[in-house]
Amino acid sequence: MRNYCELVLYVGRCLSDCLAPGRFYPENSDPFSLHRIAVAQRTIERYLLPIQSFGLIIDYNDLVNDNGEADKLIEYAKKHFPNATEVIEPHMCIHGRIIFARKIRFDHCDENDAGGIIKTMKMSGHVPNKLIQKAAWIRRNSASETAVRSELSELNKKEDEIWESVFNIY
Secondary structure, three states: OEEEEEEEEEEEEEEEEOOOOEEEOOOOOOOHHHHHHHHHHHHHHHHHHHHHHHEEEEEEOOOOOOOHHHHHHHHHHHHOOOEEEEEEEEEEEEOOEEEEEEEEEEEEEOHOOOOOOHHHOOOOOOOOHHHHHHHHHHHHHHOOOHHHHHHHHHHHHHOOOOOOOOEEEE
């Protein structure tokens, strides 16, 4: 099996448009499974369009806040890494929703490449959503301006940890 790395942009849900409930098994090659995954992919891609985004919910989003930020990071990755591709990975359909992950995949990648990829992606200027949310919480709940500055300084040192937490090597 080839080596690759993935940067998880977010895990989300969209309306299933009457797709049968159950898990998606990409390793299955029977016609039913392949058709079901293809229908899920088309449905997800439709809900990623701005005109259809009313049916999209972003659940786990340490890296990006919305689809616009995800699109910008995908374009940045494709520009700087010729082996970067967008991956939409359906996980399961349950309660009228398709649960999926939106990722950037870097083919032919191993542990030695991870640091360079993360460093280049950080150079995009994108600030992880988790960092923004924590900074807003600190500003709201700190007693003094000195405490805010101190805590924000400590928080900025943890940016690498956030990028590393959403980066997976396979």
